[in-house]
Amino acid sequence: MQLRATSIEGDGRVKAWRKHARDGTLPPVLLLYFALVQKWLVVDGHDRLHAALLEGREPPLLGLWSVFEKPVPEDEGTRNRRTGSLLAAEVRLRSKPGDVETVNQRLLRAHERVHRLAVTRAFPLRGGAATWKAEVTAWQKWSGVTVQPDDWEAFVSGPR
Structure with missing residues (x-):
């Protein structure tokens, strides 16, 4: 899951990273595991990831996962x-x-x-559920992800 929109293909940063991808010198994309949704979040390297995929290369990845130890x-x-x-x-x-x-x-x-226990944290969102729904709806429109209307309504309305 990306935390921001990817730059367009013609962007200068993407072009530069594409060259690194071809040369095999692309720095790793930084990911953070979010256990609640069981997905990896792209924290840093959105354009590097995009460039590697445009070049048909597997991007190098570096995953972070919080682990706590209890004696x-x-x-x-x-x-x-x-x-x-x-x-x-x-x-x-x-x-x-x-x-x-x-x-x-x-x-x-x-x-x-x-x-050892892996833990992810969540913090309250200012504006509560209404802000969350607005952000999720905006992301859904931006990402182009298509879902069935009933599934989408159930997801954004929460438990009944």
């Missing part, structure tokens, strides 16, 4: 879960000796010292 407490409950995972692994391997990879993955998860 796993070393308490009796954690020790019991880890002991239980070892016993479960033994039982699983006796019944299905070929499941070594699956058992290893489960043991690694059970013995992690930190839990």
Whole structure:
């Protein structure tokens, strides 16, 4: 998903980036993963992306993804879960000796010292739902994305 309109094909910046795309010296397009919509947002490099696609090249991409770590407490409950995972692994391997990879993955998860969590944030929009609807409607007209009228109305009107 782009955060701004792409420059036209004849724009000087696009022409310059097209040359870099042909030469293989195009800097990466900066993306940010937005988990709520499960899409990558183009943060920087809209024209580089456009230029690479015009040249039929795959653009280099650099994705950012916020990750937070929470230490796993070393308490009796954690020790019991880890002991239980070892016993479960033994039982699983006796019944299905070929499941070594699956058992290893489960043991690694059970013995992690930190839990990692990917989080995206949202902030209130000034003007609330009316401003959001106006922005989404403007984007839909600008982008040329076509949707069924019923689907579009359900999307912009929200839950009922």
